[in-house]
Amino acid sequence: MRNKIFIFTHYKFVLVFENNNVTDYVTEKMMNVFQAGSVPVYMGSQNIDPYWIPGPNSVVKVWDHKGPEDLAKYLTKMCNDEEEYAKFFDWKKTGPSEHFKQRFDDCAFYGAECRLCQYLHEQREKLPAAQKKKINDRRAAHHLYYIAHFSDELQYLTFPITQQLKFTTSLSLST
Numbered sequence: 001m002r003n004k005i006f007i008f009t010h011y012k013f014v015l016v017f018e019n020n021n022v023t024d025y026v027t028e029k030m031m032n033v034f035q036a037g038s039v040p041v042y043m044g045s046q047n048i049d050p051y052w053i054p055g056p057n058s059v060v061k062v063w064d065h066k067g068p069e070d071l072a073k074y075l076t077k078m079c080n081d082e083e084e085y086a087k088f089f090d091w092k093k094t095g096p097s098e099h100f101k102q103r104f105d106d107c108a109f110y111g112a113e114c115r116l117c118q119y120l121h122e123q124r125e126k127l128p129a130a131q132k133k134k135i136n137d138r139r140a141a142h143h144l145y146y147i148a149h150f151s152d153e154l155q156y157l158t159f160p161i162t163q164q165l166k167f168t169t170s171l172s173l174s175t
Helices: 002-008 028-036 068-080 082-089 098-106 112-125 129-141 161-167
Strands: 013-017 039-043 145-150 153-160
Touching: 002 028, 013 028, 013 068, 028 039, 068 082, 112 129
Parallel strands: 013 039
Antiparallel strands: 145 153
């Protein structure tokens, strides 16, 4: 899954087509795209709003377009307009919706590995500033992953170090 998420970091949009377009059938596919910092182009359950999206305008829904050609024109337009594209991430300024945070926490892929990461982060936050700086410098040298904060709550989304500058204006990053 990490390799898949890493690949998604290279794209502004990622197609997320569920295996079924059935009410309430939402898989980890969309969450993986959010973890990568990309925008999902979603086809699946039409009741994803507000429970499975972090905020308004954070997902491109295929049913909002007349067909594939209309969708392609829209995505091309968004790719070429950085200001409009940035609006997909407005939710990062205020943090994800409560519904989304609950769904994210409930997902099956949020397992022991994530809880261990959470524990280590909490322990690291208790360290003196000089020791935290040493850890941060070492992490930067080894191209490891950052953990993202939305508002004051920690969310365990990973972003490669190469993406750090891209996200620092829209969400705060912590190590």
